[in-house]
Amino acid sequence: MTERFGTAALRDELPARLGYTLPAVVAPMFLVSSAAMVEAACKAGAVAAYPSLNARTSAGFNEVLDRLDRNLEGANGAGYAVNLVTHRSNPRFAEDLEICAAHRVPLIITALGSPAPAVDAVHAYGGLVFADVNSPRLARKAAAAGADGLILVCSGAGGHTGTMTPFAFVDEVRRFFDGPVIVAGGISSGAGIHGALALGADLAYMGTRFLAARESDAVAGFKQMVAECSFDDILCTDAITGALANKLRPSIVAAGIDPDSLQSGKAFDLSALEGSVNTWKDLWSAGHGLGAVTGSEPVGEIIATLKDEFAAATRRTRRWTAAA
Structure with a gap:
């Protein structure tokens, strides 16, 4: 019998626990995600992640979390996440993890390494650890290491990517993992978010759609190139x-x-x-998902559009359900 990992009940608890009204995560983007982007996305109802390494120092990273805690308190929006690179070559991992624990960051997303170094510290204060993985083998290893959720990086993801389609990846992971799953890879619309949920995921991971956002830290030339x-x-x-x-x-x-x-x-x-x-x-x-970006828009407007598209996709699916 295949060993199973993850907690199915956490899937039902996740919306209330993280406070989102759109089942999407604005993905952490190196040198692009800003505190302003994370703040705007959370206030609009989507979880958003900040890469700790976007701050030039750990002291600067702590200041970013101070700002997010201060500006999101009482905002009635979604919680924020922090992306920690657990690869052994990251010299700041230990210090940045301590800062996350001090701020009780609701969700830690580990990448480019095992989630194991973060699990105990995050669980100690009641936080969640989701592991970024790009193959079923790595997904199983991350689940065995104690990850609460898995982010399946599929073909088409921006930045570091995978090679599997989400159709095959989600299906294979669901054979051994009962906990929350997030799908990444070319998702740029509310219909895409709906499709990820239909596959058996719980949220969609979206980065490229926000590259040229007003609050993005991408330089002007990068934003223009993305739009063109x-x-x-x-x-x-x-x-x-x-x-x-x-x-x-x-x-x-x-x-x-x-x-x-x-x-x-x-x-x-x-x-x-x-x-x-x-x-x-x-x-x-x-x-x-590059083709969906045609210019620079505020994060709040992008999320509002995604919510409308998601609702329209849900209505279309309901017609088929009713017909069945």
Whole structure:
């Protein structure tokens, strides 16, 4: 008999526990997600995640959480999340985890490593740990390590990506995991959110749709490129960071690199975030949902549109349910 992991009851508790009115998470985006973006998204009813490494220092990260706690208290919105990179090359992990515990961050999202180093500390104050995974093997390992939920990074995700379709990935994970599941990968509309739930997920993970938002920390050139590019401008490669990622080909060209000469096999390493060619800063990422972005909008307006689209998709599905 296959060993099962996760708690099914947590799926029912999650909306009240995290306070969202749209089953979506504004994904953490390196050098893009800002405190203002997280704050606006939470107030509009979506969970939003801040990457701890977007603050240049742990002290700066603590200041961001101070701001979020202060401005979201009593706002009657969704809770926020923090993305922690648990890869052994991240020199700030331990200190940033302590800061999260001090602020009792409701949801910790681990990435690029096992969730195990975060589980005990987060559970001690009553928080949740969701692990970012891109294969069933890693999903099972994360579940066994004590993750409360899983974020399935499917083909089409912006930044670091996966290779499986959500149809196969969710189905396979549900064979051994009963807890909350979030689906990432090319979701850019309310209909896409509805589709993720129909597959058996609990929330959708959305990053690319918010890249050009008014509150985004993306530089002006990045926002313009996102609005002007399409799927044909995306290059999937592991040659930039050592992890498979979807990158905007024009940004690679602008950095003076021939996209067709890139070679895979680079070891993933966070120990030096700055470099002569700053691969983290100048080579921009975007997912398959790129086509939905046509300009810069406030986060609140984007979420309002997604809510309308989600409601319309729900109504369409109800017609089929009634006919059955």
